[in-house]
Amino acid sequence: MTLWGPMRLEDGRWRFRLWAPDRDAVTLERDGAADIAMARDADGWHAVETLALAGDRYRFRVHPDLAVPDPASRAQSGGVHGWSVLVDPAAPTCDWRGRPWAETVIYELHVGLCGGFSGVAALLPELAAIGVTAIELMPINAFSGTRNWGYDGVLPFAPAEAYGTPDDLRALIDAAHAQGLMIFLDVVYNHFGPDGNYLGAYASAFFHPERHTPWGGAVAVDRAQVAAYFRENALMWLMDYGFDGLRFDAVHAIDNDDFLDALARDIRAATGPDRHIHLMLENERNDPDRLSPDRYDAQWNDDFHNVMHVLLTGERDAYYEDFADRPADKLARCLAEGFIYQGDASPHQGGKARGRPSGHLPPTAFIAFLQNHDQVGNRALGERLIRLATPERLKAATALLLLMPQIPLLFMGEETGAQSPFLFFTDFHDELADAVREGRRREFAGFAAFASEEARAHIPDPNASGTFDASRVAAGNAAAEWRDFYRGLLALRRDRIVPGLPGCRPTGARSLSDAAVLASWRMGSGEALTILLNLGEIAVKTPQAGKPLFLLGEAGGPASFAAWLA
Secondary structure, eight states, X not given: OOOSSOEEOSTTEEEEEEEOTTOSOOEXXXXXXXXXXXXXXXXXXXXXXEEOXXXXXXXXXXXXXXXXXXXXXXXXXXXXXXXXXXXOOOOOOSOOOOOOGGGXXXXXXXXXXXXXXXHHHHHHHHHHHHTOOEEEEOOOEEESSSOOOSSOEEEEEEEOGGGOOHHHHHHHHHHHHHTTOEEEEEEOXXXXXXXXXXXXXXXXXXXXXXXXXXXXXXXXXXXXXXXXXXXXXXXXXXXXXXXXXXXXXXXXXTOOHHHHHHHHHHHHHHXXXXXXOEEEEOOTTOOXXXXXXXXXXXXXXXXXXXXXXXXXXXXXXXXXXXXXXXXXXXXXXXXXXXXXXXXEEEGGGTTEEEOXXXXXXXXXXXXXXXXXXXXXXXXXXXXXXXXXXOHHHHHHHHHHHHHSSSEEEEETTGGGTOOOOOOOOOOOOHHHXXXXXXXXXXXXXXXXXXXXXXXXXTSOOTTSHHHHHHTSOOOOTTHHHHHHHHHHHHHHIIIIIGGGOTTOEEEEEEESSSSEEEEEEEOTTSOEEEEEEEOSSSOOOOOOOSSEEEEESSTTSTTEEEEEEO
């Protein structure tokens, strides 16, 4: 039985439920109708059944001075402090079954910056044409205000009003499937945003106040009611809307492997074997045990990004410190074994060990990227790599990303050579706005370029509307050239790399200089894939591997890439 959220019954009746163990009495309030007292059971659930219509607005009175939205609201009217809206449940009607994981090329985007759900739908034909096979939406659930970077949501079941209606979201998903595109959603189960989360006012047991996280008390996923909340949320996106997969944000902050394993197991059981459902993790712990066909398909491989960023830019501040020493050796390990940190001491974390061995996993258990929302948006000025590295070196790195066997992820705008920034933006007000602005500036005190207070004062105010507007993707001057570059590489990946990914295994990788790496794989097809990347200024020796599959620059020369498949 579904525990959270409204449920339509027979004869025009709806059941309303709220877990409010801290309250003895809760009243259902409906716009334009009489209030109804709800019955409380021994576990703290308050429930009532009554006649209602889809589109009706409702909320819960948990205190004489406090009425709150449904924490499992399927839609909101008037923002996260306003009324919840009854939405008729609907299941996808098309017979789309998804695509195999090996075919995945992910394009991550921010719905708000693209013009809402309808704006994203307009982009789909162009993305499909260059060879993208999946789009991944940054979090879309309701947040405070009308613009947000994505990770301050407080009502996980309700699509943000600023992006469109639930029907608009369903239309986007149908449009993606019509283009042959999978569509994934980034979900946040490790915390709630700072404005509009009322759970603590009536269900303090939803959190563990004694367990500190950057966002307050840890979410109590070990409690059955809380675990059900997130399980039902995940299944809603997959079953009611038709998403093809979920990316789970920062699961290291959840800190509960039993919950993660049970969540994956329940999702697999509910969605069944006939659909390709893909589950992805972000996990700083580099934990290989979560990655298996019956649990999670893959993990975002931050190690790949971080070492490539060091090689491309020379930056060594903050977490890049962990990748500054012998970066070519570290990249070789990443290509051969997946994670770079596999129990090794992290200098940035004071020598703390991170990760465990991952060399037994297939390359497709890792999602690689040169840029994403974190790695661009968490920069003080939101610069993309195209502003930090030469085009030749960036193209060589992109060729590696798109032709190696790990699953590639692109960040919106890469394919057009966009130079517009992607900044951190919110829509908070008053004291919270001040706290976020100043906290953002303090965050960069450890970077040499922002060590002074004067320098930090130039970091854009997250709450200014101009910060959001500046983050809209603007194609670069060489957009057509970049599109052709991506289209050509992705066609090669589709035709020559993807067929050999099932059963693919690395056969070795080594550094040839302080900025060059040679790596090889035995593909499931029996062919041998060899890749040589040189991001340095000195040529390295080229292997005798036959006719190249793809060549950028002179093989082994400065700022070059070569791939052979034989």
